[in-house]
Amino acid sequence: MFYIVLLSFIAPLLVWGGFIVVADQADRRTVALNGVWVLIPLLILKLMQTYIWLPSRNPLSLLGANLVWGVATLVALYLLCKANTDSHFGRALTLASGLLALLLLVVAGGEAHSIFSVKPVAKSIQSKTVSSAAAPTFKKGVTPVALSPKTVKNRMNKNMSDVPNSQYFHLGDIQAQYYHGKPVYIAPVEFDGFFKYLSAKQRTPGYFIIDATSVSAEPKFVKKSMKYTNASYFNNNAQRHIYQDYPQWLVADNSEPQLEVDENGTPYYIETTYKSMALSHRINYSKLHVIAINAVTGATKLYKLGALPKWIDEGITSDVADYMNTAYGKYQRGWLNMHLSKTGIQVPTNSEVISTFDQQGRVQYFTDFTNPRSDADSALGYSMINARTGQLVYYKTHGIMDSDGAKNNADNNYKAQQWKSSMPVIYNINGKATWVLSILDSTSAFRGYYYINAADQSVHATGNNANEAVDNYRQALVDSGASAGNTSGVKPKTISGTVARAVVTTKGDNQVLLFTLSGSNTVYTADGSDFQKALLTQSGDRVQIKAYVVNQKAVGNVEKFVNLNLK
The missing domain is CATH 3.10.450 (Nuclear Transport Factor 2; Chain: A,)
Known part of the structure; x- marks a missing residue:
């Protein structure tokens, strides 16, 4: 962290040196001392700002810091030296201003490149577009349907009494992952403020875990003393600890580390990181890395996204996934198109992705896209982002609500x-x-x-x-008359029998026949617009039908109808 502060003060040191060089021999000691009085407070301010805010460490950010602190040094040093010496500093002022002007041009160019060169950001996302017909199919008893995180948080909060000294803590963010092959939600117990942090001896007692798909599941509190968390202070803060261990790696999209546990129940905080271009803040999503910090010991390790240990399910954090969706929907045709013609632009309907579990045992982030220029509730498509690999699959749709x-x-x-x-x-x-x-x-x-x-x-x-x-x-x-032939549990059946009860009723603009067969409680529906003779059916008629009947349901939809008495 100290070297980042020093790299941010190269320009101020050059400005100071320039003033010393041009000063008269008799005034150089005074100028040097004035520089010390200027630079020490600025260094202290920069050190505090770096420690608290953890600023970006890429070269463009460091040049920007040099520009800001260089200007502050130039102004303060010029006023101080002008008041305390007889020397003239026109030459120093000219040289320093030229240096800072050059820095300004470089920084402005880098910032412009970051803002306007957005198309490569979208192109760096591993993505493919498929038809909505290829979307994940729901399979009864197989597809995990997760509970809402709001419900999970409600249940966990009700169990906070299981936490020792629970008055010191509150529940953190809910995270999805697989644990021993089963979909679960986990949430850390976090400090409820700085003084509670001190009272709790700078450690949280553990985390909650719950089955993510069972509507009757109850959360379990896991005792695991954690020193390095998002809610910890000073050097125990997870993100600050990562910042100190890997200063050359940047936090992707200003995201926060997310809690995950390995198969032994050991908690880790996972951060998605990257290395930016030399003079740009632009991110390359194809070269993301992951840093994991052991929440108990503080040990950190860097992984390539393609070489994660099996227990890490969300190498791409949900915050990063949000930005990926935005970039994919808005940046495909560049900055001008994004702000002017807006051809092909689509935006996520909601600002946050939804974590889901697929049939292959992976966490997927879901979001749907809509037209930014329309008030209609129509979806243009939706995406699934593999939380482990970062691959985005876009399902193109039409005619559906968002x-x-x-x-x-x-x-x-x-x-x-x-x-x-x-x-x-x-x-x-x-x-x-x-x-x-x-x-x-x-x-x-x-x-x-x-x-x-x-x-x-x-x-x-x-x-x-x-x-x-x-x-x-x-x-x-x-x-509703929709075909159900491709769905498990809804198979067509050919049935012959005698009509026990029959009545003609109206459904929309059509007349339909509702009837039962002797020995069966199933109520069948035959549309009169498809089978006109069906409307003449009476009790006692022999019929032969082909119908779809949902298993264990007492209603059948007739696809083929023959009244044998009317032949």
Whole structure:
């Protein structure tokens, strides 16, 4: 950290030296002493600023620091020497001003390059575009559907009494990961302020862990004394410790370290880092690295993104994923297009990604994109970012609502209860893009899942757990006339029998026949616009049908209908 301060003071030292050189022989001692009185306070200020704010350490930032402190030194030294000596410092002022002007040109050029040269940032993201038909398919009993982090935090907060001296602490951010092959959420216990930090002897007692997909799961507190955390102070702060051990590596997108635990339960803080270009702040997402700090011992280690240990699931932190989505959606055609014509521009609907678990045992960050110039709740597509490798897969869609539209639809269905939806994620169910949302009450307690067809908001269903909700949703698709042939648990059946009950009713602009068969409780639906003779059916008629019936459901949608009595 000290060498960063010294590298920031090369220009001030040159300015000071210039004043000493041009001063008269009799005044050089005075000028030298004046420089000491100017530089020491500035060095102290810079040291404090560096320690507290942990400024960027790339060459452009160091040149910028030289420019700022050089100007401060020039002004202070000139005024002090002019008042205390008989020497004239016009030449020193000219040389110093020229040096600082050159620095200004270099810094301004680097800053301009960082701001305007954004297209390479988007191109550095490992990405591919696929059709929405290739989107992750929901498989009953296989696809992990995570609880909302709000629900998890609510449950963990209720268990803070398990924490020794809990009055000193509060719950930190919720993180997703796999632990012993199972999807879990973890959250650190953090200091509740500086004086609580001192009272707790500068160590937190541990972290909480909970099954991420079980609606009845209870959090478990793991006792593990942690010295190096995000909430620690001075040299025990995780980010400051990383800053000191790896000064040449920069924090990606101003993100904070995230907690992860290895298979032994040892806690680490994970930071996504990179090395910038010499005279630019521009980031290259294809060359990211990861620094892990042991929260107990403080030991740090640098990894290439492609060579992470197996227990690190989020080498790309969620903050970095947010910036990647923004860069991918806005920077593809450069800065001018981003601000003027905006051709092809799309923006994330929400500012924060959602952590999901896929069927291959990976954490994926989800977000959907919308048109920045439109008030319509339509999604242009959505992305999944592999939290371990950083690969972004973009699923291109059309004619579906965005996550805000899905949340509004769900919220409207629970106005009376004043419950709210959370954590909207798209899955492919029955070949249909489907929003899956968690329903929470006013205390963030989990109340159920809400599934809604992303292209047709009239088709939706609820359930107390993910499997019940998907069964109800598949039945809603069948009732709406959607094809269900490609979905497990919804297979066509050819059935012959005698009509026990029959009634013709209206559905929208069409008439439909509702009927049951002798010996069965299933209510079948036949659309009169497809089968006109079905509307003439009476009790006692023999029929032969082909229908989709969701397993364990009492409603069937008829695809083929023949009334044998009317042949």
